[in-house]
Amino acid sequence: QSVLTQPPSASGTPGQRVTISCSGSSSNIGSNYVYWYQQLPGTAPKLLIYRNNQRPSGVPDRFSGSKSGTSASLAISGLRSEDEADYYCAAWDDSLSGSPYVFGTGTKVTVL
Amino acid sequence: QVQLVQSGAEVKKPGASVKVSCKASGYTFTGYYMHWVRQAPGQGLEWMGRINPNSGGTNYAQKFQGRVTMTRDTSISTAYMELSRLRSDDTAVYYCARENSSGYYGMDVWGQGTTVTVSS
Numbered sequence: 001q002s003v004l005t006q007p008p009s010a011s012g013t014p015g016q017r018v019t020i021s022c023s024g025s026s027s028n029i030g031s032n033y034v035y036w037y038q039q040l041p042g043t044a045p046k047l048l049i050y051r052n053n054q055r056p057s058g059v060p061d062r063f064s065g066s067k068s069g070t071s072a073s074l075a076i077s078g079l080r081s082e083d084e085a086d087y088y089c090a091a092w093d094d095s096l097s098g099s100p101y102v103f104g105t106g107t108k109v110t111v112l
Numbered sequence: 113q114v115q116l117v118q119s120g121a122e123v124k125k126p127g128a129s130v131k132v133s134c135k136a137s138g139y140t141f142t143g144y145y146m147h148w149v150r151q152a153p154g155q156g157l158e159w160m161g162r163i164n165p166n167s168g169g170t171n172y173a174q175k176f177q178g179r180v181t182m183t184r185d186t187s188i189s190t191a192y193m194e195l196s197r198l199r200s201d202d203t204a205v206y207y208c209a210r211e212n213s214s215g216y217y218g219m220d221v222w223g224q225g226t227t228v229t230v231s232s
Contacts, residue, residue, distance in 0.1 A: 002156065035218045037157070044207055044225055045149075045157065050218035088157050099159055099173035101147075106156040 003028060004089055004104035011110040012079045020107045022072045022089035028102060032092040034072040036065055037103075039086045048087075049074065076109070084111045114138035116208050116223035123229045129196040132226045134208035141189035142166040144210040147219055148182060148193045152204040160206075163191060164213060198230045 005023045012018040022034065036049035047056055049065035052072065062083075064075045072091075076083055089104035119133040134146065148160040161172035163182040170182050181194045191208060206226045209219035 033216050037219075039157075044222040045209075045219075046222070047218045047220045050220075051216055056218070056220055086156075090157075090159075097174060099175065100171055101159040101162075101173070103149075103157040103159060 002105045003093065003098065003102050004091065006087075006089060006104040006107045008105070009108045009110065011112055012076075013112045014079055014081065016079045017075060017077045018079055018083075018109060019076075020074045020087055020089075020109070022074070022104050024070050024072075024091060024102075026070055027095040028070075028091040028093040029067065029072055030070040031094055034065065034067050035090040036063075036074045037088045037090065038083075039088065041085070045088065079111055081111050084109060114221050116210065116221055118206075118208060118223040118226045121227040121229070123231065124198050126199055126230055126232055128198050128230075129194060130198060130228050131192055131194040132206050132208075132228070134191045134193070134223050136189045136191070136210065139210075141184075142186060143213055145213050146182075146184070146191040147209045147211060148180075149207045149209060149219075150204040151207070151225075152201070155204075158204075160193070162211070165191060166213065195228075198228075200230050202228065203230045204228060 033051045037045040038048050039045045052067040053065040062078045087107045093102050117135045142165045145162045147162040163170045165184045184191045208223040210221050211219050
């Protein structure tokens with residue numbers, strides 16, 4: 001059972017802006033960096049955002065990350081059909097039980 | 113080019129063990145942690161643990177403590193994940209993924225995944 005909670009789904013039409021939330025706690029998001037991964041159907045995940053809001057080279061600037069307190073968000077602006085995928089947030093967790101690294105529950109983005 | 117190539121699909125019986133390999137190329141193997149992440153059919157991502165290929169040090173998720181062993185062979189730039197006492201709910205795709213050991217750059221390169229099926 002994941003300790004990072006995401007909405008199960010989000011959708012938008014091409015060109016729209018879509019935002020995905022990720023809710024955690026003081027032991028994970030509240031005290032550590034947040035990462036975002038995109039998983040296209042049938043493929044391995046891909047790193048989209050690291051250190052809360054940094055994009056690896058090659059990731060379009062349509063993708064942006066932010067963090068406030070114990071929550072984080074991923075925004076996709078200018079939504080495109082190829083953005084239809086599952087998105088996961090992740091963070092290290094400092095609590096002594098469970099997993100030192102946790103993924104969110106995942107959000108499926110649909111382009112209408 | 114930088115890549116991680118994993119071993120092929122496995123079918124195992126309950127109670128058996130499986131060992132998945134992940135061969136790295138195109139970068140300095142000892143400069144990056146290797147994480148292992150699994151995904152059950154239709155489910156989300158689950159972190160299993162990581163190994164520091166330089167020191168051999170490991171961190172495991174509590175859920176897998178006692179059942180998982182992560183090792184590496186630096187001479188052939190390969191990391192291994194062995195999971196024992198397999199159960200049907202261990203059926204999943206297992207991924208390796210690297211992360212720069214200088215800190216907090218995320219898992220930027222992933223293997224193609226290895227499907228492990230546990231069935232009697």
